[in-house]
Amino acid sequence: MKKSILAVVALLTLSFASCKKEYKCECQKTRTGSSTTVSTADGDYTFKDTRARAESRCNDQETTGSDAFGNYSRDCEIR
Numbered sequence: 001m002k003k004s005i006l007a008v009v010a011l012l013t014l015s016f017a018s019c020k021k022e023y024k025c026e027c028q029k030t031r032t033g034s035s036t037t038v039s040t041a042d043g044d045y046t047f048k049d050t051r052a053r054a055e056s057r058c059n060d061q062e063t064t065g066s067d068a069f070g071n072y073s074r075d076c077e078i079r
Contacts, residue, residue: 022048023078025058033070042074054078 029042045061047054061076 020049021051021069022046023051023054023058025054025061025076026079027074027076029072029074031070031072045076051078 025045025047026041027043027045028039030039039041041068043061049057051060055078058060058076062074063076064071064073066072
């Protein structure tokens with residue numbers, strides 16, 4: 001009987017450890033022009049997932065490139 005109870009407790013503990021929760025991903029875009037550098041907020045995302053998966057999805061939002069305003073980088077992180 002004790003082994004059955006321990007097995008149930010262990011399964012419940014593991015299921016709570018991998019629960020999906022809401023994680024907020026905040027992104028910031030930094031533009032570098034010929035003489036200035038400007039950083040602005042560039043979107044918030046909410047992921048309902050495990051922390052590892054939410055961090056991966058948040059990192060997928062990051063980009064770098066250039067456009068008519070100059071070079072930019074978009075950095076995102078879980079908060």
